[in-house]
Amino acid sequence: MNYKKEIEKWGMQEITCKGVSNGNPFTERQIRGCFQGAQETVRVDGFYDGDGVYKVRFMPSFEGTYTFRIEGNYGDKGAASEEALTGTFTVTPPSDDNHGPVRVANTYHFAYEDGKPYYSIGTTCYVWDLQSDERITETLKTLKKSAFNKIRFCIFPKHYDYNLGEPRSYPYEGTPMDSSVLTKDNFQEYTGKTEGNHFDLTRFNPAHFRHIEWCVEQLQALGIEADLIVMHPYDRWGFSCMTREQDHLYWKYVLARFAAYRNIWWSLANEYDIFEHKTIEDWEGYAKLICEHDPYHHLRSIHNCIAFYDHSRPWVTHCSIQRQDIYKTAELVNEWRERYRKPVVLDEIAYEGNIQHGWGNISGEEMVRRFWEAVCRGGYPGHGETYMSDDDVLWWSHGGTLHGESHKRFHLLYQIMEETPGIGLAPYDRCGWDEVCAVPESEKWSAIKSYYLYYYSFMRPSFRDFHFDDETSFEVRVIDTWNMTVEDRGVYKGKFRIELPGRPYMAVQIRKVK
C-alpha cells in the first residue's frame, strides 16, 4: 500500500494497492475506501489501474487528521477473505491557488467552495486531450495565456468532420475499424457503426484514463475547470451504442477515477438528443450513478443538440445550453434563468470561425457580443473556434493555437465580471428597452443599488442619460469591449449624461463611490 502522509484540503489522496491481475479485474474485483476525519466520513469506490495495481482516490473537504480503511476482493485471497488496510494522513490548509471545487452559489451563479466567486469563461476543445504530446503542450500553452477557466472535452475519441484521425489511445482494450476508408464525404455513414471494431467493452485501457487524468491535473494547475463530457454521439468505435450494463461499468470506472479531482464537472453528454439508442431513462440512470458514486457533488449537467434536456431535474446543477436559434442566443438568458432557477451556462453559442457549418462561422465581433450579452443577463457564455486550416487542426476539437479575435477580449470581460459586488450579475429589469443592464444579484431586489453594468450590443448610441437617485455619487467608466479600452469618466450625482462614441459594442460601468 502506498499513499501520501500529507495532502492539502481539496487535494487528492491516492491509496495504491497491489492485487491480482488474472481474470478480468475490471468486472470481477472491487476495491473501496472509507475516509474519516473529524467533520466527514466518505465512502468511495476504487478502480483497477492495470498491472495488478488498484487505486482508491479521495478528496478531503476539511483539514486535520484523516484515517482510512481499504477493503475489497482485489487481493490474491479473493472475495472469501477480504483484507482491510488502514492508514492515517494529515490534511493541511489549501495552497493559495486552491479554492476547492466549484459550487452553485446565489442560485444563478458559481463560487469555489472557499467562497471565492467563480466567473466562468469557457471554451470547447472536444478531444484536445487525445492529440499528440506536441499539440497538447501547445494547447496548454495557449490556455495559460487565455482568460479561459473552463474547458469542455471528451473521454471518448471523436468521429466527425475534421475528426477522421485516430485518437492517441482508446478507452478499451482492442483494435478499431480500418479508418483508411474514411473521407470527408462518407464519414457520416460510419457514425454510430460498430462493425470492424474489436474492443473488449469489459476491459478498460488504464493508460487512456491516466493520460486524461494528467490533462485534468495540468488544467487544475492553470486554474481551469475540466468540464468532462462523459458520453457523446460522434463515434465510429461503438462507444456511443454500448449496452446499459457496459455503460454502467464505464460510468462507475469514470466516477471512481475522476471524482476526487476538485476541478471536475460532469457533462453527461454532448448533444444527448442525437444518440440513436439512448432514452431519458438511460440518462436518468447515469445521473443516478453520479449522485451515488460522486461523494463530492461535483457540478452536473447535460448538453443538447436541438431539444433541451429538462434542466429542472433535481440532479441538474446548472443548464448547459446549446443555442436553439441562429440569431438570438445569449439574449435568451433571462428567460432560461426564470424557467430553471439555476445557473445558465451557454456552452455552445456558435463558434468563431469560417468553416462551412453554420454553428462554426461567426465573427469575433459577434462572439464577443454574445459573451457580453450573456454576462449582462446573468449567464455564462462559452467560446470555441473553428477556422479553416490546411492541417485540419481546429481549436474546437483539437486545441493547438487560437487564430481568432474574440479570445483576446475575454480578459477584459473577466476583469469586469470580477468587479461585481457579491456573487454574480442579474439582469436589471428596469433598464431601457434598447439596452442590457446588469446589477449585482445580491442587490436585485434592493431599492438602491451600488453597481450597474450597461451594454449596448450592436447599437451605437452617441450618449445616454442616467438618473438613479439624487443622493448617491457614482463613478463612471466607459468600456469599449471590442477595442479593449476602459475610460474613467469621473464622478456623477443626480441626473447625468455620458457621451459615447457612436460605435458598437460599448459598455458603461457605474459604481457607487465608496
Add this chain to the structure above:
Amino acid sequence: MNYKKEIEKWGMQEITCKGVSNGNPFTERQIRGCFQGAQETVRVDGFYDGDGVYKVRFMPSFEGTYTFRIEGNYGDKGAASEEALTGTFTVTPPSDDNHGPVRVANTYHFAYEDGKPYYSIGTTCYVWDLQSDERITETLKTLKKSAFNKIRFCIFPKHYDYNLGEPRSYPYEGTPMDSSVLTKDNFQEYTGKTEGNHFDLTRFNPAHFRHIEWCVEQLQALGIEADLIVMHPYDRWGFSCMTREQDHLYWKYVLARFAAYRNIWWSLANEYDIFEHKTIEDWEGYAKLICEHDPYHHLRSIHNCIAFYDHSRPWVTHCSIQRQDIYKTAELVNEWRERYRKPVVLDEIAYEGNIQHGWGNISGEEMVRRFWEAVCRGGYPGHGETYMSDDDVLWWSHGGTLHGESHKRFHLLYQIMEETPGIGLAPYDRCGWDEVCAVPESEKWSAIKSYYLYYYSFMRPSFRDFHFDDETSFEVRVIDTWNMTVEDRGVYKGKFRIELPGRPYMAVQIRKVK
C-alpha cells in the same frame, strides 16, 4: 371651368371651377365629378382649393374618350340650383415611365398595374416635405441618385426629438403655440397638447396641401411611391387629437386631393397604437372612408409602434411593420407571411445611425443585413437614417443628404431583386438550417426550380455544397452584398461545391441556364 383635353392613362385630370368663397366652403360646399369611359364609370369627390377655386381630380385606368359631369353646390347659386358642367377628353397610352399604380400581386408581392413587378426599397423621411425649399431640393437630388422607390412621409408636421422647429406651413388656418419654450428636455410634455394653438379645424390651408402635392409629383417623376402617413401622434398642434367629425373632414379632404395621384399609398397612421384618444373603431372608420372615397383602390396599411394592427382586416392590403424585437426583425418575415398572407413591408427595422435612441443607431452593415434577410424571406425592407448632426438635420425626418453606408448597397440588391423570374421571391423551406434561401414565388410549389438566391447573413462559410438534380445546368454568381461585387463562377450540374471567402454578408445566386 378648366381641364386638359388630353392626358395619359394613370395620369391626372384636374377640372378647375370657380365658385363661392364666402362662409366656410370646406364644410358648406361640395363639388363632385363623374367620369365615364368605355370601360369605367368613376364618381369622385372634389375639394375647395381656396380663393373661390374648386377642383375635381380623376385618374383614368383606361385609354380612349372620357366624358365627365361636374356637380355640387359650390357655385354662387348655392345648393338650390346645382349646375352641372360637362366635358370630354382623351386618354392616351401611358408614357414609358408610367406603369400605373402599384397593386398587390402574387399574394405576397407588388406589381404596377401594367404588370411590371414592383420591388419595394423604401426609406423614411417623415417631414421632408415640410422643410425649406433648399432642403427639399437637396432631398430630391439625394433620392434621384438612390435606389429608393418608396418614401414614407407625413401630411401633418412632426413634434419630437430633433423635430422642435415649425413646419413651412400648417394644414389648417390659424397660429401655433409659442414653440420658443421647447427644449430637448421638455418637448415630451407638449406631445398631444392643444393649449396655445389657435387653428380653425374646419378650415384647411390649401397652400399646405398644394405643396405636398407638388412633392408627390416630384416623387412620381423619380419613379418613387409616396407612402403618405395621414395621421401620427408626434404632435403639439392638436392635429392628433381632433374630434371624430374633424378627423373625417380631414380624411375626406385628403382623399379628394391625393387619390388621383397614381403613386400614392395610404398609411393610415404611423404608430397608431400610441395615439392616446383613438380606438380601433376610429381606425376602422378611417379605413371605411378610404374604401368609399378612393375609387382607385390605392394600397392601404397602418403602422404600429409596439402592437401590430390586425393586418388580417380585409381593407389592409399589406403589412406595414415596425419590428417588435431588437435582435430579430427581418428574420420573422416568413412567420408574418404565413400569418397574414399579404405582402410584408418592414417599414421600420431600426435606422442606420448613432443617435441615443435604440431604434436609430444600427450600423450600415446591420441595415444591409436586415435588407437581404427580409428580401430572401420574401419581404420588403425599409431604410431610414439617423446620424447625429450639428444642425439636427437627420434624414429620417428632414431628408437632406445621406451620411450612412447602407443606402449605397441597395442598388445592387434592387438589381438582384429585379432578376427574379416571375413576380417576387418566396422563402425556400428546404434550405439548410444555417442559411436563408429564396426561390421564385411562382415556383415555390414546383419540384424543379429555375432560380435560388442563398444568403448567409453574418455567417461566414468558406464553402457550400449544392445538389438540386442531375439534369439541370445552373450558372452561379457569388455576391458580396457589402463590398458590392458580383463574381461569375461558371456553370455547374449535379453535385457541386462553391468556394466562398469566409466573410460575412455573402450571397449565392443560382440560375438555370436558359
